[in-house]
Amino acid sequence: MEPLLSLSHLVKHYATQKAVDDISFDIQKGSIFGLLGPNGAGKTTLLRMITGIFYPDGGTIQLDGKHFDPLLDIREIGYMPEERGLYKKMKIGEQALYLAQLRGLSKADAMEKIKYWFEKFEMQSWWNKKVEDLSKGMSQKLQFVITVLHEPKLIILDEPFSGLDPLNANLIKDEIYNLAKKGSTIIFSTHRMEQVEEICDHIVLVNLGKKILDGTVADIKQQFKEYIFAIETNHPALIKDNTLFSVLDKADKNPNKILVKLSNAVASNEVLKYLIEQNIPIVSYNEVLPSLNDIFIQLVEDTHAKARAFQNI
Amino acid sequence: MHKIWIIIQREYTSRVKNKRFLLVTFLVPLLMVGLIVGSAYFSFKGTEERKIAVVDPNGFFKDKLKNSNQLKFEFSNDVDTSNYQAKGYTDILLMPLFEGDKKADYILRSKKSMGFSLQESISRKINAAIEDRMLEKAGIQQSILDSIHQSAQIAELKAYEDEGKKSKESNAGLAMAIGYASGLLIYITMFIYGTMVLRGVMEEKTNRIAEVIVSSVKPFELMLGKIIGIGAVGLTQFLMWIIVVVTLTGVGFGLLPDDMQNQLQQLQQSGGQMGAAGMAQASESAKNIYAFQHVISTTNWPLIIGLFLFYFLGGFLFYAALFAAVGSVVNEDPQDAQSLMFPITMPIIFSYIITNVVIQNPNTPMAFWASVIPFSSPMVMMARVSYGVPTTVPYWELALSMVTLIGGFLLTTWLSAKIYRTGILMYGKKVTWKEMIKWAFAKS
Numbered sequence: 122m123e124p125l126l127s128l129s130h131l132v133k134h135y136a137t138q139k140a141v142d143d144i145s146f147d148i149q150k151g152s153i154f155g156l157l158g159p160n161g162a163g164k165t166t167l168l169r170m171i172t173g174i175f176y177p178d179g180g181t182i183q184l185d186g187k188h189f190d191p192l193l194d195i196r197e198i199g200y201m202p203e204e205r206g207l208y209k210k211m212k213i214g215e216q217a218l219y220l221a222q223l224r225g226l227s228k229a230d231a232m233e234k235i236k237y238w239f240e241k242f243e244m245q246s247w248w249n250k251k252v253e254d255l256s257k258g259m260s261q262k263l264q265f266v267i268t269v270l271h272e273p274k275l276i277i278l279d280e281p282f283s284g285l286d287p288l289n290a291n292l293i294k295d296e297i298y299n300l301a302k303k304g305s306t307i308i309f310s311t312h313r314m315e316q317v318e319e320i321c322d323h324i325v326l327v328n329l330g331k332k333i334l335d336g337t338v339a340d341i342k343q344q345f346k347e348y349i350f351a352i353e354t355n356h357p358a359l360i361k362d363n364t365l366f367s368v369l370d371k372a373d374k375n376p377n378k379i380l381v382k383l384s385n386a387v388a389s390n391e392v393l394k395y396l397i398e399q400n401i402p403i404v405s406y407n408e409v410l411p412s413l414n415d416i417f418i419q420l421v422e423d424t425h426a427k428a429r430a431f432q433n434i
Numbered sequence: 435m436h437k438i439w440i441i442i443q444r445e446y447t448s449r450v451k452n453k454r455f456l457l458v459t460f461l462v463p464l465l466m467v468g469l470i471v472g473s474a475y476f477s478f479k480g481t482e483e484r485k486i487a488v489v490d491p492n493g494f495f496k497d498k499l500k501n502s503n504q505l506k507f508e509f510s511n512d513v514d515t516s517n518y519q520a521k522g523y524t525d526i527l528l529m530p531l532f533e534g535d536k537k538a539d540y541i542l543r544s545k546k547s548m549g550f551s552l553q554e555s556i557s558r559k560i561n562a563a564i565e566d567r568m569l570e571k572a573g574i575q576q577s578i579l580d581s582i583h584q585s586a587q588i589a590e591l592k593a594y595e596d597e598g599k600k601s602k603e604s605n606a607g608l609a610m611a612i613g614y615a616s617g618l619l620i621y622i623t624m625f626i627y628g629t630m631v632l633r634g635v636m637e638e639k640t641n642r643i644a645e646v647i648v649s650s651v652k653p654f655e656l657m658l659g660k661i662i663g664i665g666a667v668g669l670t671q672f673l674m675w676i677i678v679v680v681t682l683t684g685v686g687f688g689l690l691p692d693d694m695q696n697q698l699q700q701l702q703q704s705g706g707q708m709g710a711a712g713m714a715q716a717s718e719s720a721k722n723i724y725a726f727q728h729v730i731s732t733t734n735w736p737l738i739i740g741l742f743l744f745y746f747l748g749g750f751l752f753y754a755a756l757f758a759a760v761g762s763v764v765n766e767d768p769q770d771a772q773s774l775m776f777p778i779t780m781p782i783i784f785s786y787i788i789t790n791v792v793i794q795n796p797n798t799p800m801a802f803w804a805s806v807i808p809f810s811s812p813m814v815m816m817a818r819v820s821y822g823v824p825t826t827v828p829y830w831e832l833a834l835s836m837v838t839l840i841g842g843f844l845l846t847t848w849l850s851a852k853i854y855r856t857g858i859l860m861y862g863k864k865v866t867w868k869e870m871i872k873w874a875f876a877k878s
Contacts, residue, residue: 172649220646223437
């Protein structure tokens with residue numbers, strides 16, 4: 122299937138460094154895609170090229186099979202940047218209308234869509250309020266609505282959950298799933314790995330302007346697995362080092378859970394057989410795949426993201 | 435293009451619907467008029483009246499020292515320095531006995547020291563009296579002197595400019611007035627609306643919405659939309675001010691005392707030619723008002739107003755782009771703005787100073803260059819054209835000046851756009867002019 126977005130050998134220089142140094146990847150339609158990396162990795166620059174704010178110094182971008190046109194394709198993209206304020210003194214309804222029109226909607230279309238989303242999120246009563254009168258959670262809901270209101274094919278969210286309380290974060294998460302189900306493609310950029318594991322199908326990890334990882338969450342975890350298993354038992358003391366596995370120091374919060382690392386070429390079932398033969402009562406037994414956070418730290422640990430150099434577009 | 439229009443609309447309506455805008459638009463002219471009237475009132479009311487006892491052994495000042503609004507002279511023989519205050523006088527003036535041409539001082543003693551201009555007034559009156567006395571002694575009568583003085587005012591200067599075969603009445607007084615007024619107006623509006631553009635551009639940064647907007651429109655479109663929108667607000671406000679001021683002035687003229695209005699009508703009807711007697715009767719102020727009205731009706735208004743609008747807009751566009759560039763790099767700290775604004779405000783102030791010189795000397799090389807270089811041409815050229823086109827200012831000079839101003843604002847807009855698109859996404863870093871210039875000249 123042809124990808125919705127295809128980046129090929131993208132390059133972007135700033136005055137003293139390459140912010141994006143030959144990055145290529147594809148994003149399939151309808152996927153929830155995670156763009157990960159530490160601060161200063163080049164994520165924002167990459168996103169700004171995809172949204173047409175910056176022009177690449179090298180490489181190409183294809184949107185929906187055609188060469189990306191920053192002027193016309195804007196209509197198909199919704200972008201919620203990390204720095205996402207609103208005009209404080211402007212009324213909400215008016216502001217949503219203004220921003221939608223700038224995106225390319227006609228006034229009539231915009232009104233219709235705004236009304237739809239406001240109802241969906243129970244925001245109708247806010248129409249005439251000024252942004253400065255809203256609470257933080259309310260203004261973030263508004264920002265999200267403004268981003269998706271023109272029903273773009275590609276929705277880009279940069280740190281969408283920053284500053285949100287769990288309730289609102291959940292709301293947005295659900296909405297992201299809904300949009301993906303309806304066919305929108307979502308790029309989700311963050312350095313918070315736990316959020317990614319939950320939501321994304323496919324991820325790309327960048328560091329220092331280069332692509333480090335590219336694959337589905339499941340595949341990547343498999344790629345980095347360390348054959349660690351968690352054995353939960355009422356008699357944890359019975360679990361000791363042997364030829365099949367070694368007990369890890371890494372304690373689990375639960376004192377009845379012991380983490381063990383399997384020795385080379387040992388199959389998971391062999392360990393089970395051993396435990397049963399030893400009459401050790403097993404409460405649960407499962408593989409512990411590395412968290413993306415662990416993988417991330419492992420890959421990125423010795424590199425130092427350079428301080429953001431300021432820019433020559 | 436359509437998007438620029440949407441931005442312009444938003445910038446315009448959000449400011450014009452603001453209560454503060456309406457307040458300023460109506461309040462400022464009222465304040466100005468109030469200031470003028472008030473200061474006139476206070477200068478009148480704020481003066482003190484002096485009752486001066488005069489001791490004159492010469493005996494000839496009695497009929498010569500005329501009273502004025504503030505100075506009341508009373509001649510008395512039984513007042514001296516010890517009792518003048520008790521007798522209700524604020525001052526005592528002791529005249530010496532004048533002997534021939536020998537120099538003698540007269541002495542003023544006061545309870546409270548008299549102001550400088552009043553003292554000068556007394557000096558003038560006394561010197562005039564002495565002069566008259568001497569003339570009398572030489573055999574010349576005061577009344578004859580007076581009538582000669584009056585009749586001598588029969589000649590008036592009429593100036594003309596010659597351009598080949600054509601000749602045009604020139605009026606240096608009016609030229610100065612118009613030049614000064616337009617220079618001042620352009621100067622004030624550049625500052626007011628320039629800073630409005632500066633603050634307008636900062637709006638996206640302080641609200642942290644810059645990237646959101648720039649993901650929908652090009653930074654250039656945003657900048658242009660803001661400049662034009664704010665410029666339109668300025669123009670609206672300016673036009674409203676003119677309407678208010680013209681209305682107030684019209685009302686003001688209507689409130690003049692009846693006899694003054696009659697005199698004005700008479701002067702107008704006779705086209706300014708009245709017999710010496712008539713002229714004498716018309717009060718000084720009526721004559722001034724007539725001169726003002728005559729001169730207003732004979733100026734080439736379409737040209738002056740047309741050029742004023744051109745230079746007003748051109749100057750605004752030229753400087754607004756620069757203000758926008760500065761606004762785009764300023765973060766929350768207004769101190770940054772101050773130091774960055776310096777290279778922009780300096781030329782404006784400088785131009786104003788040059789304008790005041792050029793008003794008196796519109797034909798020097800400096801006047802020519804200043805009226806052509808876009809930094810100063812809006813103010814300086816207005817000062818020169820009020821002297822006459824194509825006489826003081828040949829057509830080619832005017833054309834050159836207009837072309838360079840247009841080229842000027844196109845250039846500043848283009849350079850500022852490059853600074854703007856970089857600056858507007860940059861948070862937290864303090865930017866210097868050196869960096870801004872680097873961005874401006876970087877290859878796109």
